Amino acid sequence: MRLVVAECAAHYTGRLSAHLPKATRLVVVKADGSVLLHSDGGSYKPLNWMSPPCSMAVSEPDDEARERGVTSSWAVQHAKSDDRLEIEFFEVFHDSQHSLGVDPGLIKDGVEAHLQAMLAEQISLLGEGHNLIRREYMTAIGPVDILARDAAGHTVAVEIKRRGEIDGVEQLTRYLDLLNRDPLLAPVKGVFAAQEIKPQARVLATDRGIECLILDYEAMKGFDDVESRLF
Template structure:
């Protein structure tokens, strides 16, 4: 990745035309060929950019550009659309290149698979006497996140979501309807568990006899979330 801080103006020519007047900006040239123009605002969003596949060519300014103070011209051309991003550089304040290597990608914390693993280990969070039967209990219409038994030994189907909405309740309802046809499992009750449950989802679940449980992911990991809780 190449990082250039420069006083520059930028012109985009293509399906739309745009002009950025002379100012100090950050120019990012990535290994994938993309070029981004950033200011010290707008958070992560660039002012303008060119996505790959594209080529970057640098050239000396012509006489008119040089007279206006331009010292170098970047022309970024998209290989398919032929759109062009022209960066007229007046002064380079910083120029560095860095090899970032292969990025492993974003690893999300608190996804449903993590919640499932933690709840399987801490099944007692659902109530005294609960026992884990298995994770990913397969049915004809898909896997139930957790199959457990309650203190009386009755089967309990648990559906896990990071944010519980009506679709999750509907999904658990379909599982329960199918599982209650199995004489080896019936009667099967349902638990809808999530880090956050929307009011409409809670209302629908309780109307269908499904119990709702809000999970504290940080507490399950053994991390103090810093949020006060009342039990």
């Protein structure tokens, strides 16, 4: 990765035209060929950029550009389109290159798979007397996250989301409609479980007779089954 802090201007042409007047910015050139221009604001989003595949040519300024104070120019051309980013550098304050190596990628904590595994282990969060039938119970339209049985022997279908929204309630409704056609499972009640449930989703779930359960991920991670400990 190359990092350049410089006073620069940029002009983009292609599907539209855009111009960045002269200012101090961070220019990032990544190993995949992408080029990004950042200001000291705007969060993570660059002011302008070129995505790979693209090529970059560095050239000396002509007489007119040199009179304007330009010291060098970059022309970044996309390989599969007419998109082109031209950057004029007036003064370079920092220019360094760094090898970052292979990135292992983002490892998310608290994703739906984690919530599903922990709820299966702590099935009593659904209520006393609940027992796990199985995780990922397959149906003709996809797997139900958790299938359980309550203290009265009734089947319970649980749909798990990090953020509970209306589409999750609709998904569980479809599962319940299908599961309730099976005489070995019916009647099947639904539980919509999430770390956060939007008000509209809660209203829809309640209207359809679906129970809502808020999952406290931090508390679930610290679950301690006293009866299973040796000491």
